Amino acid sequence: MGNTGPGTRDDPVVTTPDTVPSGCFWFLDPDGTLCLAPGCMARIQDPDAECLCDTLTARHNRLKQRMRELKDRQKYADTWWHALRAAVEAHPDKKAILADVSRRTGR
Numbered sequence: 001m002g003n004t005g006p007g008t009r010d011d012p013v014v015t016t017p018d019t020v021p022s023g024c025f026w027f028l029d030p031d032g033t034l035c036l037a038p039g040c041m042a043r044i045q046d047p048d049a050e051c052l053c054d055t056l057t058a059r060h061n062r063l064k065q066r067m068r069e070l071k072d073r074q075k076y077a078d079t080w081w082h083a084l085r086a087a088v089e090a091h092p093d094k095k096a097i098l099a100d101v102s103r104r105t106g107r
Contacts, residue, residue: 009034023053 012026012034023039038044040052088097 009036023057024051 009026012028014027024043025037025039027035027037029035036043036047038047042049042052088094091097
């Protein structure tokens, strides 16, 4: 035993409540029965299927990073929009500028 990785059927991981690995892992329950704790849908449906946990984790991390990037872009766009709107509001030709914008956008 002594496995520090996610555990396999041939070398199950020794776990305690504080050391449960993320994703799929094989373990021995107290009566010695070999058990699989599935972490991905593939293994829930078939214990012998290829584990997709690493793939799903990597995809999830990429999506979280993309979400952070999109939020940063939106924050910048919001700041820019509010500054532009304030500049138009303060401009002496405000009515003409807003009329031109309405015409260009078809509103």
